[in-house]
Amino acid sequence: MSHLLKLLAQRVVLGFLLLLAVSALIFMGTEILPGDVAQSILGQSATPEALANLRRDLGLNEPALTRYFSWLGNLLQGDLGTALTNGADISSSIGKRLYNTVFLASVAAVLAVPLALVLGMLAVRYRNRWPDKLISGSTLAFISLPEFFIGYLLIYFVAVKLGWFPSVATVFESMSFAERLSAVALPATTLTLVVLAHMMRMTRAAILNVMQSAYIETAELKGLTGFKIIFRHAFPNAIAPIVNVVMLNLAYLIVGVVVVEVIFVYPGMGQYLVDHVAKRDVPVVQACGLVFAAFYIFLNMLADIIAIVSNPRLRHPK
Amino acid sequence: MLRRIPLSALIGLFVTGLFLVAAIFAPWLAPYGLTETVGDVWEPMSSTYLLGTDNLGRDLLSRMIYGARTTIFIAAMATALSFTLGAILGLLAAVVGGWFDQLLSRFVDLLMSIPTLIFALVVLSVLPGNLITLILVMGILDSTRVYRLARSVAVDINVMDFVEAARLRGEGRGWIVFREILPNALSPLVAELGLRFIFQVLFLSALSFLGLGIQPPDADWGGMVKENKDGIIFGIPAALIPAAAISILAISVNLIADWILNRTTDLKGGRGGN
Numbered sequence: 001m002s003h004l005l006k007l008l009a010q011r012v013v014l015g016f017l018l019l020l021a022v023s024a025l026i027f028m029g030t031e032i033l034p035g036d037v038a039q040s041i042l043g044q045s046a047t048p049e050a051l052a053n054l055r056r057d058l059g060l061n062e063p064a065l066t067r068y069f070s071w072l073g074n075l076l077q078g079d080l081g082t083a084l085t086n087g088a089d090i091s092s093s094i095g096k097r098l099y100n101t102v103f104l105a106s107v108a109a110v111l112a113v114p115l116a117l118v119l120g121m122l123a124v125r126y127r128n129r130w131p132d133k134l135i136s137g138s139t140l141a142f143i144s145l146p147e148f149f150i151g152y153l154l155i156y157f158v159a160v161k162l163g164w165f166p167s168v169a170t171v172f173e174s175m176s177f178a179e180r181l182s183a184v185a186l187p188a189t190t191l192t193l194v195v196l197a198h199m200m201r202m203t204r205a206a207i208l209n210v211m212q213s214a215y216i217e218t219a220e221l222k223g224l225t226g227f228k229i230i231f232r233h234a235f236p237n238a239i240a241p242i243v244n245v246v247m248l249n250l251a252y253l254i255v256g257v258v259v260v261e262v263i264f265v266y267p268g269m270g271q272y273l274v275d276h277v278a279k280r281d282v283p284v285v286q287a288c289g290l291v292f293a294a295f296y297i298f299l300n301m302l303a304d305i306i307a308i309v310s311n312p313r314l315r316h317p318k
Numbered sequence: 319m320l321r322r323i324p325l326s327a328l329i330g331l332f333v334t335g336l337f338l339v340a341a342i343f344a345p346w347l348a349p350y351g352l353t354e355t356v357g358d359v360w361e362p363m364s365s366t367y368l369l370g371t372d373n374l375g376r377d378l379l380s381r382m383i384y385g386a387r388t389t390i391f392i393a394a395m396a397t398a399l400s401f402t403l404g405a406i407l408g409l410l411a412a413v414v415g416g417w418f419d420q421l422l423s424r425f426v427d428l429l430m431s432i433p434t435l436i437f438a439l440v441v442l443s444v445l446p447g448n449l450i451t452l453i454l455v456m457g458i459l460d461s462t463r464v465y466r467l468a469r470s471v472a473v474d475i476n477v478m479d480f481v482e483a484a485r486l487r488g489e490g491r492g493w494i495v496f497r498e499i500l501p502n503a504l505s506p507l508v509a510e511l512g513l514r515f516i517f518q519v520l521f522l523s524a525l526s527f528l529g530l531g532i533q534p535p536d537a538d539w540g541g542m543v544k545e546n547k548d549g550i551i552f553g554i555p556a557a558l559i560p561a562a563a564i565s566i567l568a569i570s571v572n573l574i575a576d577w578i579l580n581r582t583t584d585l586k587g588g589r590g591g592n
Contacts, residue, residue, distance in 0.1 A: 021428050029441045144568035146520050148527050148543055149561035152550055160553050167551050255433040259524055263547075273436075274528050277443040289440040293432045300431070 008305055015301040022293045023075070027068050030282050071286075080287040085279050090287050093272065098291065100171060101261070101268035104184050105253045108191035113246055116196050120203025120242075121235065124211065125226045136204070139197035147256055151190045151263040159186060169264040187264040194256050195249040202245035206238040213237075240311045247303030251296045258292075323577070330573030337567055341387040348380035353535045360546075360554045369559055373545050378556060381537050382563060388538040389564075392453060393518040399457030400514060404464025405507060409495045411465070412472035423469070426462045434459050435524060442530050452531060456521055460514060467510055471503045512575030516568045523564050539564050 074081065080090035123132040142150075159167035165185045175183070210216065211234055219229045258270035265271070273288040323331070340347060349368075350356050354376060361371040369378040411419040429437070438455055445451045475481065476499065484498050523540030525531035532538045534545070539560035546557035 018428070018431055022432055025428060025432065026437075026440055029437065030444050140572070141569055144516060144520075144572050145565045146523055146527075146540075146561065146568075148524075148540075149558070149565050152543070152547065152557055152561060155550050156553070156555055156558060160551060251433075255435050258435060258439075259527065262528060273439060274530075277439045278529055280443050282443060285440055285443040289432070289436055292436045296433050296436075297431055 004309070007308060011301055011304050011308070015297055019294055019297055022297065023072060023290055024068065026286055026289045026293065027071060030286055031064055031067065075290070081283040083276070083284050084281045085276070090284055094269065094287060094291065097267060097269050097272050100266065101257055101270065103180065104187055104261070104266065104268060105191070105250070105257055107181065107184055107188040108195070108253055109250055111188060112192040112196050112199065112249070115192070116199035117203055117242070119200045120207060121227075121230050123200070123204045124207045124230055124234070127208065135200065139200055142193060142197040147190060147194055147259040148263055150193050151187070151260060154186050154190060169266040171267065184266070187260050187266055190260050190263070191253055191256050195252055199245055199249050203242050206241040207234050210234045210237045240307050243306045243310065244303050247299050247306070251299040254292055254295045326573045327577035330570040330577070333566060333570035334574060337386055337390065340383050341390045344383045344387045348383040350377040350380040352381060352384045352537065360549050360556060370556060372542070372556055373549065378559060381542060382539070382560060385537045385539045385542055385560060386563070388532060388536060389519060389522060389540070392449070392532070392538065393515060393522055395453045396456035396460065396518045396522070397511065397515045399453060400460040400464055400518075401511065403457065404461035405468045407461070408465040408468025409472045409499055409503065412469050412476050413491060413495055413499065422465070426465050429459070429462050434521070438525065439530065447530070447533060452525070456518055460517065460521070464510065464514065468503065468507060471506050472499050475499050475502050509575060509579040512571050512578065516571050516575075519564060519568060
């Protein structure tokens, strides 16, 4: 057991080191690359005096390394700085939006994960027959669809033509849980459809892999029904690869959320990031980039940890 | 050989071919100019304007045809860049090994630990918004995927006897990479090419849709979705047309890539098929 704990501690430390390296990379990406931040904010027609003033205000005359460590130091104390465009405190702006984004992504995850598992098992149960072909064929097509095609199709048919859900996902603080749920119904469905195909295909592949084992044949010979074999014997043994794919897709939700929030005008992190990239508001972009990267790294780390815990062979590497 | 192409790949080839023809011969095929205002805002489909008009009263079909040109050209340039960069560095890393390999591989791991779209947005917030930066950002960020594949394929080939024989013959590194390893690593790389191209089309469309890719008045399909999206709420489906075009292009290239992947794994007796 202590060996397992040590292995897990290693993963967590590795995750934090990675996050540190990512923060450096994001900082480098915005500060050291060719392209002058002050020039981009003020535009080509800026006077040299205005440029010099802005550079001084932004602290751009300090060496990059000093600026990185002061940024990092403030970051660790929860201070993300202030936005260039309106002087608002970034931490408090992100707080509310982060809640909205996590809410949307969670609703999508709650919809997508069970659906993908059930469809995957159905496809295995009826493999090479029409339900399998139908499920596999339609998911293959769905993999290539951009988020905005699915999103606007849903808006056009479900929101505008049928009027079942609002076309714009407005949420505010006084909303009840049910109202919120109805507001995010369409964006969550879009996200679900985007990640469902990949998760379902990998679930099917993982279970099919196990189905060739000798103990599955034994279970068949015992006379168990198809579903019982899959559910009791195949699925538990395929759980590690499935969890891995589920986590990777949840990490993908974080990216998909950027485009989906813009489609549905949903007040979350993605919308916030995109707005401020267009305004070239570097502190906000850095902060948002780091938050997104942190989620991504955390989910990948979680996938690693679950894989280690669920598979005894990974606990004792040779 | 032609007889053995499956129906799905034939459909893919045909549709991709149509898009390519539209892209190459855009100025001759488009009934109106790219920025020419010809009618009212968001006119419905009619015999004069086959796909209707857009948010500024420009002919949608003409813009779709010019958009095919921009979308396919930029995605192809970015794919070419990501492939050259990723494949050469990946093969070199496998052949040189040691600290060079470690340094590159860890850097690629680091780049891949940030979602591509997020990192692209971060970088595009400071870089000047023009075509060259767009292609560079798209190509470099995506080359990490090609690097991983090229390196893992090349590591396997690098330990084969014929590479050893070439080394003993005294061939230089350039010969080993380009004459011994590259020809043998080509088939998995070519199959990957199609998938990378699709990814670039979707990536470019997403960036343009967010307003950070191609800048108006030039048009690519993602940007056209953005221009026409406000019409959706009034029941005007103009934005769905470019979005559908992106999807159809992605699906048809996918069908071709799928076929090539199956073919190359057949040739190798299943090697690299998983």
